[in-house]
Amino acid sequence: MRQLLRQNKTLIIFFIVLFIPGCNLSEGNGQENTRTIEVGNQTIQVEIADTPQERELGLSYRDTLTQDHGLLFVFPNESRRVFWMRGCNFDIDLAYIESNGTISEIITMKKEPLDTPLYSLKEYPSKSTKIRYTLEMIGGWFEKHDVNAGTRINLGQF
Numbered sequence: 625m626r627q628l629l630r631q632n633k634t635l636i637i638f639f640i641v642l643f644i645p646g647c648n649l650s651e652g653n654g655q656e657n658t659r660t661i662e663v664g665n666q667t668i669q670v671e672i673a674d675t676p677q678e679r680e681l682g683l684s685y686r687d688t689l690t691q692d693h694g695l696l697f698v699f700p701n702e703s704r705r706v707f708w709m710r711g712c713n714f715d716i717d718l719a720y721i722e723s724n725g726t727i728s729e730i731i732t733m734k735k736e737p738l739d740t741p742l743y744s745l746k747e748y749p750s751k752s753t754k755i756r757y758t759l760e761m762i763g764g765w766f767e768k769h770d771v772n773a774g775t776r777i778n779l780g781q782f
Contacts, residue, residue, distance in 0.1 A: 659696075662778065663759070664771040666692065670759070672782070674698040682760065684711035689762040697758040698782045705755045708745040709736045715763025718748060723756040725777045730766045757782070 657672045669692065673679045679697050683689060699705070702723055709716065716733045731748050757779055766772070 670696040694761040706749045719759040720750040721757040728752045
């Protein structure tokens with residue numbers, strides 16, 4: 625009986641070790657809702673944040689963001705948007721994008737201490753009231769790839 629119990633424990637441990645690494649919730653790879661888009665002359669992979677919960681979470685609680693991967697926020701309507709850095713471990717470039725796919729402005733949001741109270745976080749409001757999309761990339765990405773305000777992105781699929 626002990627032999628059988630020991631074998632079952634070994635099997636359980638084996639399956640735990642096999643499956644747990646794919647469940648790293650803090651990284652949130654977003655593979656289930658990822659698309660490819662063109663930004664300037666760059667092809668990037670974007671996770672789609674199109675629900676209130678996904679948009680609220682954003683890139684919070686991740687350690688990094690892979691080069692040429694980003695998070696595309698899709699909103700149901702045009703409006704002025706306000707973003708902030710909550711629980712983020714790296715700087716983020718933020719592109720505010722209008723309904724026609726034109727980047728209206730790019731802002732670099734600086735990492736804040738993880739224990740900063742919500743009411744103290746710096747806010748990054750858009751100048752335009754016509755923002756329908758927002759693209760977050762790792763800090764410095766837009767400058768590195770010569771993508772500026774006025775660049776158009778085909779976002780018709782969203």
